[in-house]
Amino acid sequence: MRKFWFITYNYLFVPLMGVFFYTGFLFSAKIRNGINGRRNIFKKLKNSVSYLNPNKRTILIHSSSLGEFQQALPLINEIDTSEYNIVFSFFSPSGYNNARINLKNSFKTYLPFDSVSNVKKFLSLINPDKVIFMRYDLWYNFLYECKKRNIPTILANARYDVKDITWSFPLSRSFKVTLYNMIDKIFVIDRDDEKNFKKLLNSDVKLTGDSKFERVLQASKNINTLNILPSTVIANKRIFVIGSSWKDDEDILLPVVNKLMKFHPDLLTVLVPHEPKEKKIERIEYRITNEFENLKSIRFSELHKFSNNNLIIVDKIGYLMKLYSLAYFSYVGGGFRTGLHNIVEPAVYNMPIFFSNRVTNSDDSEVLLNAGCGVLVDDQRKLYKDISEILYYPEVRNSIASKCELIFENSLGIAKKIISNI
Template structure:
């Protein structure tokens, strides 16, 4: 049944590629993957294979890849992606020697792929459980690890109808899971080689903070750090429902400066944001100058790649997505030691739940709850500082997964 599903997916991608650019890139990349390996693999080198579904999983695997690169230069790194949103953004990543798509998990594709590279070790990030690739790796005796994996009782592996597919989990040499619940769930189905190490994303956001850039235009917008300096609210990865709430609040408050970095940067969405802002001077980042940005009230970030550094300039952060499919990366904001607000769809996001539990994160459900939380943060500096300190301490306290994993892997 699994193989039938894989062939159906492969057929669907092939057909869809005629009409969709994302699928076209995916189909072309998967077809070229084995040829890329045949051209680039050094037969005398030893490759460690990292597989990430997309960009988020790549960020979780990145601290491991870079630590191995530093400590064990005798190995080469192969990095594969399933999604174009990961591959297209990171296809020139300097931390890997070869970067390709991963062909759909049919028996034939898996055999061709693994004949071409013959890795000495493999790391699958978070939710990647490809049946044929994993069985061939196990059959060849190649150590294979699941990193930053997290499990819930409602997943197919723990249902009566998923027991057959659940056997794929036995192909892993060891699981490095995020929490104790995941370890207990694996234990119930007879998988005992699991270790709770946490999430490598905590290590990654500390790296990002260390490598953050100074942004002169943002510094000019924020102003000098003086007693009368306005506080700065940074909204990152925001969507329309998020923007309607926080802009609805700040239209009536003139004692804060706003930086808005929307998730979707397109003219229609930018026009929507600008239409929501009332009685404030607004500057788009790509049109900002030292003269016009200094006395602006709102700075709209209309380009990519700046958000993780922009959080550095905030006093309070809002992370979007919580009124849709789910919140974005709250850790990138929390690492700077400031309160982080987000919407209600956060229950399946362990880091958001952790921030809520520790007091560094605050959930908002509508304009009324946003007003309640924001008024307190604005009026009570001691409370705001305490929330920020708890957010920063939460991130630092859960760092270290990379070191724990590599100390339990034979390199």
């Protein structure tokens, strides 16, 4: 089937993908940035490769975007850089533009469009001894050429998504089985994934766990929270951090927080909007001033003017995880419309974590709900009741918070286990 799908993919799917991307170039800034970023990719790549140590072997680590790159960080810490160059490839601009590479004998690049000629040029220039894919973003021609060249391929943090309908239809399942069977080793995050993959594949499938949790645990230990909020602002306060909020989240949360302030004057809310652009901040400020009599807001950048404000609007980026470390409880946004943002980060600081999951894009939501430290938000009435309970009864809050520890208790050593097996 490998040859059949190779022909079908290149004569049908590759041309269709080309049409999709170049049509998207006209309408999508993200696609446009990705295509522009790949201009002269092989000229740039040739120059970057010249800085690698020719006496070392090379590992290529591919991540779709920034989130997957962050999952790779614990693995990178386990790689012996005295023996290996490391090349990082990305599909999306969010990964390529925001990933910080501080290693010697290392660089980042876009993964080129998955045509046969592009893949051959790419692999010939980098000449990797191993290729590690993080979680997903597998490309047929890339894997096919790696197989031809006997380059070992590894998939880390793999998930078998039972909701993915492409596993259900015979034709699409045949394609995916062929694709995954070209991977030499697949490291999965739980027993269900292990069982489902082993049922379908001939690849070497091993249960290791999710390095994402190890990455968050490591990051929490290294983070500097000193004076993130002045002591005069947070003294005797219980802090509610609302992370990565969208308008849909704010429509539910702001009326609830306004009502809570009548009975809990020690509550300090820190609102961190997703992409805090000026117009968005101004819209939130206008609503607070005109709709909510119990709320008095101030911008994070203007805390030197603090005067008994009870809601801080964070108008800068890069502070969210530090703010979570101060929280009594938190809410993570995105679940009403676009898809849930990172709910593992607040969990590492042991607190109740509220979120909506109407757009089910996150495996982590199930992990938190099963552990007992995640609280689903459906409407204002239930949210008010649930928050009131943890504010009136600290023992309820502490009982929920303690269950976060279950998520991380087996996370240390996952990366070491993966690297030692490749």
